[in-house]
Amino acid sequence: MSLKKQWLFNWFLVLTMVVGSLAAALPVFGQSQTAGDVPNILIFVADDAGWRDFGIYGNEVIQTPNVDRLAADGLQFEQAFLTTAQCSPSRISILTGLYPHATGAEDLHMPLPEGTRILPDYLAERGYFTGHMKKTHYGPHADAQFDWYSEKLSDEFPSFLEQAGEKQFFLWVGFSDPHRPYGKAPVRHRPGEVKVPPYLVDSPETRADIAQYYDEISRMDDQIGLFIEELERRDQLGNTLIIFLSDNGSPFPRAKGTVYDEGVRTPLIFHWPEQIEAGSRYEGLTSVIDLTPTLLDLVNYPAPDTMQGQSILDVLSDQTLPGREYVYSERNWHDTDEHIRSLRTERFKLIQNAYVELPHGTPADIGGSPSFRSLIAHKKEGTLNKAQSQLFEAPRPRIELYDLKQDPWELNNVAAGSAHWQRARELAQQLNDWRERTGDFPPYLRVRDDHTDRATGVWFSREIPPMRNLRKSHQY
Structure with a gap:
């Protein structure tokens, strides 16, 4: 072989090795992750937080520095939607990858049916230590699919991490803020500076109500900051995928409990310093029904065919991908x-x-x-x-x-x-x-009586009425 040919061959060999090394170092979310690649997973779920009510989503009044930091250093979804605007059905939908009417737990306070698997049960098969904190609201058959539970928040996080040991962990943190009734959160927001939506009366009472709601969101944000500090102290922040979202919209008339955007649109943030580029934004339509299939894809667990969501794992590395054509609630x-x-x-x-x-x-x-x-x-x-x-x-x-x-x-x-x-x-x-x-049921098939007056919003019974099957008196 001539010297020229030998030089070209050596140059090509070196180039091939360099390119191969670079390719191996880059995150390829569309490919299965090995056991060493999978991250810890920490999911923060706000309780009744509107999508507009965070600094990173355009509210310049509310104080949410820790949520804002997660978004600034991670991936912010601009058009993310829930499948329902009710606490327990929303959480069960997220964890099953099913629409509420397909879970058998579509009404408030209905527990997950026996035999239905949720996200932590799958992750346990991939070696994860799983836990949940504070508000659960999905029933005993869901609770049993976690390894660990605490009614407390950040105070118990070190204990959870110690019990996880060398295992990767999955932790679902269900905040009770900003759900009503409001507690004694530190006063940080003045009624005169809050934003009153056009469907509410701009009265002193409404403004004071919104200011308290802002205070509760800031208290939740404080807790998120403590979780982040603990991960940083243990040098685990880089390999922890943190996801932040809400279970439904803000606890105000024409928001929570409706399918208007104020009820079903959610903040959604993915933060994973080792893999997600800081400052990323995704404009495509997104449904949180895709969250569980995405995380299963991440850990190389085939999603069951019965799941109605779909993996969006590739979006974590490529925000030019198209979103959904439709989202449903x-x-x-x-x-x-x-x-x-x-x-x-x-x-x-x-x-x-x-x-x-x-x-x-x-x-x-x-x-x-x-x-x-x-x-x-x-x-x-x-x-x-x-x-x-x-x-x-x-x-x-x-x-x-x-x-x-x-x-x-x-x-x-x-x-x-x-x-x-x-x-x-x-x-x-x-x-x-x-x-x-998706196997939706007609209006007359699964009916419960009201136990709240529609005109006044006042309870006339605290008992949850039984489900009944009525004649076909309502149809679209």
């Missing part, structure tokens, strides 16, 4: 009975209401709030504007359609307008196809 019994289904695209939201003869049901914890009492007082005085009156309207429209580009607060129903009736028809068909494809 639903509302079932939560103090009052409902059968509401919704479909959202990047621009439009379509909602189907079954019980149109009744005004929208308000969860009891919201019905007793100063914000709701202020609405009631102004309703009696006849001083509510159109946006504030919609909560009490009856009959309700069977179909609602909102142009989110023109109407981000979803206050102007354009379903019947000549410009959008064809779009409403097409989206309604897409929604019906999804209902059939």
Whole structure:
């Protein structure tokens, strides 16, 4: 071999080795991870936190430095949505990768059915030590699928880590903030500076209510900071995937318990310093039903065919990938009975209401709030504007359609307008196809009586009514 050919051969060999080494060092999320690659997994779940109510999501008043840090140093999802706006059905949906109507636990306080597996049970097969903290709200059959539990928060985190030992850990932290009733959180926000949405009355009572809500979110943020500090102290932050989200929207009228964006849109943040580039943002439509399939993909565990979510693992390294064309949400019994289904695209939201003869049901914890009492007082005085009156309207429209580009607060129903009736028809068909494809039940099949007055938001019974099967009196 000539010297020139020998030189070219050696150069090619070195180049091949260098490129191969670089490729091996880069994260490839679309490929299975080996046991040494998989991270610890820490999931923070806020209890009734609206997506708008964090600094990183545009609220310049609220104090959330630790959540903001996770987003700034990780991946922030801009359009993430929940499958429902109710605490226990939402958590069960996230952990099963199923829509609420497919879990058998679609109503508030319904436990996970026996025999249904959730995320920690799968992760245990991959060697994870699993735990959960504080609020669970998914029943004994779910609780039994964790190795460890504590009613406390960051104070018990070191103990959990010690028990995990050399194993990778999975920890689900269910905060009770900012759920009502509000506790004695440090006062940090003044009523005069909070943001009042257009569907609430801008009264002193409402502003004080929102300021307390902000304080509760800041208290939760303080706790998140303590978890982060402990991971840093142990040099475990780099190989811990931290995920932050909320179980439903803010605890105010026309938010929590609805399928409007204020009820089902969630902050969603992935933070993993060793693998996710800081400052990443993803604009595609995302559903949290994909969270469990994604984490199973991460640890090379094949997701069961019955799961209705899909892995979005590749998005962690490539934010140019397209999102979902549609995201779906639903509302079932939560103090009052409902059968509401919704479909959202990047621009439009379509909602189907079954019980149109009744005004929208308000969860009891919201019905007793100063914000709701202020609405009631102004309703009696006849001083509510159109946006504030919609909560009490009856009959309700069977179909609602909102142009989110023109109407981000979803206050102007354009379903019947000549410009959008064809779009409403097409989206309604897409929604019906999804209902059939995912095994949704018709409105009359699984019914519970109200135990809260729809007009006043006051409990008239604390007992959870039994489920009944009625004749076909309601249909879309």
